[in-house]
Amino acid sequence: MARKTFPIYPQNMTPVNVDSFPIFRRVFRISEEYAAKPLNILSHNNSISALEYELRILRLAYQAGVHVPRPDRIYQVTLPLHNEGENINTLALVMEYIEGLRLIEMLESRHPQYDTASAAFDAEKQNALDLGFEPNDCHHHNAIWNRERGLYLIDLREWRKK
Ligand SMILES: Nc1ncnc2c1ncn2[C@@H]1O[C@H](COP(=O)(O)OP(=O)(O)OP(=O)(O)O)[C@@H](O)[C@H]1O
């Protein structure tokens, strides 16, 4: 009989091909349902208020009906942020985990659904504008295509509410 295997969390979701990506700035899947975006502890932009701002704007966008991950709240989580095998406690924005591919990955791999996903991205960005947001830094790196549930905009750190 085949043994059921269980996923091991946290899983680092930062694309491995981004060489310049600072190791301390990564988003982790921490369970079946949740992702955690930790405080940027080593950069200048390291205040809790930056994380709270992102939570606040994510809540506003979610409540207004923009297709973004459902926000939860800020928690203290334990993540392997620095070196292999070394965990640290840090504050993190916890939100719904969105299964899928980033648009940039779909483009690079010539995914057959790229055109559909890209059109959905344009429409969702327009939806955000119509609902009174300035969706800054909103590009193919910050969008996830889920086959069943459609296109999600992520990484609202630079967004503003008009
Ligand atoms: N809710 C989520 N569900 C699934 N994957 C996610 C989620 N949030 C982020 N990711 C993954 O983690 C990557 C990094 O997340 P995000 O774009 O929010 O942060 P960033 O670009 O590293 O940070 P910054 O806020 O500094 O721009 C994303 O490109 C995506 O692959």
Ligand SMILES: [Mg+2]
């Ligand atoms: Mg991003």
